[in-house]
Amino acid sequence: MLIVETIAKIRRAYFVQQKPIKVICREFGLSRKVVRKVIRSEATEFCYTRTNQPLPKIGPWREELDALLLANEGKASRERLTLVRLFETLRSRGYEGGYDAVRRYARVWRQEQGPSVAQAYVPLSFAPGEAYQFDWSHEVVLINGTTVTVKVAHVRLCHSRMLFVRAYPRESQEMVFDAHDRAFAFFKGACTRGIYDNMKTAVDTIFAGKERVYNRRFLQMCSHYLVDPVACTPASGWEKGQVENQVGLVRERFFTPRLRVKSYDELNGLLLDRCVAHAKAYRHPEMRERTVWEMFETERPSLVPYAGRFDGFHAVPASVSKTCLVRFDNNKYSVVAGAVGRLVEIRAYAERIELRQDGRIVGEHARCFGRDRTVFDPWHYVPVLARKPGALRNGAPFKDWVLPAGLERVRRKLAAVEDGDRQMVDILGAVLSDGLPAVEAACAEALREGVHSAAVILNILARRREPAAPITIMTSDALRLRHEPAADCARYDSLRRPL
Template sequence: MPPRKVSKVELYAAIRRDARTGLNNRQLQLKHRVGWTTVQTALNSAWPEPRKSYPKRTSKLDGFKPAIDEMLRYDLDAPRKQKHTITRIYHRLRDEHGMTDVSYPTVRAYVAQRRPQIRVEAGRGPAQVFIPQAHRPGAEAEVDFGEVVINLRGAPTTVYLFAFRLSFSGKAIHRAFVSGGFEAFFEGHVHALETLGGVPFGKVRYDNLKAAVAQVIGFSRLRREADRWLAFRETWGVDPFYCQPGIDGAHEKGGVEGDIGRFRRNHMVPVPDVASIEELNALIESWDIADDDRRIGARPHTVGEHFAIERPLLKPLPSERFETGRWSHPRVDRYSMIAVQTNKYSVPVRLIGRTVAVLLNANTVEVYDNQTLVAEHERYSGKCGTRVDLDHYLEGLLRKPGALPGSTALEQARAAGKFTPTHDAWWAAACKIHGDRDGTRELIEVLLLHRHLPHAQVVTGITAALKSGALTADAVALEARRIVEQCSRPAVDLTDFDTAATGTTAVASLTQRRLADPSAVIAGLPPDRRPQPSVTKYDQLLRLRPIAQEGRPTP
């Protein structure tokens, strides 16, 4: 390892110490490998002289700087759209002042440095100063959105992270949405305020989100607020403070700006892989709870300890609630779909031609028919997309089974994992036995079972029926219901359920049972040796007296 470099103070101290032992100047030079001047300077003073400041290196632009400053001062009173650009300054210097050997980047760097100084010198703008702030408990909060990339069912997807942060404690509540519209803005507020258990009694800082601000009035802090936001904040008692537009206003809510970056770096790396937005929000809630144990900077207490002081000071939540979603009333087209904004969603085929009520939320789309929920979809995050549920088309597919193989509903059901490889295997076997049309109809009857039985139990029933060769919907229904009865007992796991575990023989086809010889053993069933039914017991009714017309027995 190379020796540590000695500072001048240490060198001078060593020279002075050796000089006191009797070493002369020559000996000191040889020992410390320095010159005569250094030894003399060290003996005269224990503190080294400051390094000499050399004159600043001259630039070819120095002769043109007064002309540039004059142009920038002219711009202070020039019309907003007729001020000097850097290109115009560069051309004027070449045409009017004979500048030939100065490059454009050199002029650009000087103008970028000098322009704000000219404004300050003219009293047009103060220097950028940041003043430390102190926050009272329960008084202030900050709100903002940030973008986060996740793997949603294996596909990279950009979602919007809502953040509501209390300024005193640093307690932050986060929520992910597939849309950054006002539905997410309102739902994020409701979730945050209900989680915190109160509303700040002071200002809540916002930038100029379109969900809240309809128009920025001039260069002041006056805003024309959106009607729905005005009604929402009056209901919840939120007092907004709007920051300056653009990048200049970012420092006015720097707490939440930094919190979104911190949350993204600490909890979203590596990129989360989730199956739904609900799963992601469940993770976010657990991360918010875990963050109560962290400390901000050099604070002596954690976020949770500061929030315990702040929580009792918040205003109580209002008893009245505000509808955060957006209602619309589209008409169901002939494809059994409705248009919501730029996307389409499926509804049951019985509603074709009717008008339904749709509640558009930040993450979901709910469809109502006469106050009855008939469909619910995950909101599509892009434009011109479709969300199709295979269950909505089953009644129509019973009449048109040939439309199932190439349908969009089937494709999306496979992608979502609702139509499993087990379904495909049973379908192929049923079509081989019954033909394409009848085999597909049997499959549709099986899919209708999902409306009444859990998905896992139906899939297990299909597996058992496929093993036994019972390729009818009746056999799948019986096997699935038998599994339901078995699962009603404690300590039964569907994933490990099979016919071997139950100790019973495999299920047989009812159609084969009816058509086969009763004395034969079919699909593992024992022969039916019960006696044939008899009506002998009913012959005694023939010996009774006839009944009179008036309903009484004859004497």
């Protein structure tokens, strides 16, 4: 194929230097047909399109690569492998060619599958500390041998491209609050602007343009961290394209192959380590001479200082049943017996449940994310045992109740006594007034003396509650008597009157 320089030399030799075609052919070693084509067409460039690509390396692997591409297209978007992963799979089977051949073949293969619509975007630029982007994704992991779909919160600093991810069982509002707090604590600061999609936990109403009515609690969180929230246009993910790309990167690099962990704590610890390792290993897309972590270190002074933990709870009212239970999120949680009959406020945090009544805490539990489970605190039911001591033996809250060592030994010994349940209830009732450490110490003292009855243990507690003996005042030598008086009964006889 003629190059542009040769075409220019032919045209100058013929039109400027007035050389005949025969001389031009001899000088450049070309046929008369080619020289005449250049002169007559007046074109300055000729392009040749190959109709049949031989593909010497990838040719024997076409059928296998077609099968891999077809199987990959049939998967859900979150489970699709990138071309790099497909190339690595092909190499593991014996392919000796390069990645570019696989990439070109895959592009042609996709064009043959269906026409694509090209879209153009405007590149965005952010100043240090100006903005971050937030989004959710769903990933599949194995937790304690069970396949679970977890919800992963993604936060990305727009300037440095530093990423933070954390997994949760839900996408509820308290999880949003917890994700922001942990991200800002990790970054040691927040940005002045946060970019979100129109998630229901943040946006109540969408109007035309950028006008939104935000959730009241969400606005409280943004005010706490001094963040100005901005919602994207509906169905316009490119407005927060960085975090959208991060979702795909995290899915490919962090969750493929499928992770196997024992708990959410182990999973989140692993994700945080991988975030730091990825930031230290990969170059910034714009500042190629620096890593993402180095850019993050330079952006940190520009962040709004971390304001401390936001009290991020989701509050709902609930009624208390006669069995001292409150239902929330398909599970039941116990409260103190005195709260029965009145409404309580449930404050749901990411990892715990707090139940309040008239401003005081009447129950607090680690949060349960299963279904139809009941979470008991046996101490909530101790006041009820004063009226129904028989419930200690078969009551559901007291099944597998782990007591301190001293109390447990007393309980086992009283189990063989006729009124052992009543005595044990009296001892447990003392915990509400004297405290668990005091009752535990009294039980230990009674066991050392070889007794275990409730009367003895309560007597020990009563003695310890008595005020201490007054301190004896030590007198100085100046106040001490030099001649102590002697007892003389005859002195009393002298006082007697004669009869």
